[in-house]
Amino acid sequence: MQQVALNLVAIGIFAVTLTTLTGPFLHISPLVPAGLTFGALTLLTTDRFAWEGQGALLLVDAFASDEQRDRVLHHEAGHFLAAYFLGIPIAGYALTAWEAFRQQQPAGAGGVRFDTSALDYAEVASGKVALAVDRFSTVWMAGIAAEERTYGSATGGGDDRGQLKTMLRSLGFSLQARNQKERWAKLQAQALLERHADAYIALVEAMGARTSVEECYQVIQERCKTA
Structure with missing residues (x-):
């Protein structure tokens, strides 16, 4: 249960x-x-x-509190920003269970959805599996890094860690190697968020207003131009 x-x-x-x-x-x-x-x-x-x-x-x-909803917003904005800069296409996002349900997604499968249909084939065909692992690892840990950056701690991210560990385990990574990759990916995510802090703040506002993925892209691009 x-x-x-x-x-x-x-x-x-x-x-x-x-x-x-x-x-x-x-x-x-x-x-x-x-x-x-x-x-x-x-x-x-x-x-x-x-x-x-x-x-x-x-x-x-x-019945979620305002703080809980705000944590989700900052967490998912971290995923979105990392995916954008690492070249992983975004198919959509949902910040509440009801929004996920309305988008015909499972109520517990909210958050940022990635479109990896073309990316995965390209990475495997070019032999850049290690690069793909690094990119996805960073994106998965970016939510936790973003939440910690804003609140000093993260209450979410269990599913993110689970997906990361499952991927690494399927690729033959040992327990020690999986833990090292998780720490490395979190550091990479923290550095990315710090480097694009202004774009992240603008993205949080845009996602909070439920703007489209394309408009969120534009917000990030505009903020990078003025940085």
């Missing part, structure tokens, strides 16, 4: 327990907490198996 669903179950159990304990004083029938428990478990089960957990993600996302 996904962590989101587990959190909702914990909240539900707490609410039912509280209702059960206070029921006699508030003259609440014992059938009420039992009905709430049954209804909650039915919804969670349906969401898990019929909707692949998207309902829970949409519900949690609806």
Whole structure:
């Protein structure tokens, strides 16, 4: 069961327990907490198996704090900026679970989406696999680097690290080599964000206004011209 669903179950159990304990004083029938428990478990089960957990993600996302949303914005802008400067095409982006759902993406698959259909074939055909690994590694770590740059710490990035480790493992990298590549990629991302700090700030504003990918490109280009 996904962590989101587990959190909702914990909240539900707490609410039912509280209702059960206070029921006699508030003259609440014992059938009420039992009905709430049954209804909650039915919804969670349906969401898990019929909707692949998207309902829970949409519900949690609806109650996200302003800071959480701002962290997501800065995190994804880091991915976007790194992909732009490293030549990885961007197909689109979503900053909330609802936006991802509206774009017909899984609710938990928001963020920046990369178009690698042509890039992968070109890299493999030219024998530049190592270069492709370096570029994608930097892009994946750029979200964490951007969040840490703004807030001093990163609460997101678990999926990014997971994708990076999966790619490196599939290419035969040892555990030590994977850890070294992750640290190297994070340093590269930090340097890129520092070098293009003005463009990054402008990109955050543009993505916050939900401008198109093409307009975000223009924002970066214009800021680089004036730098």
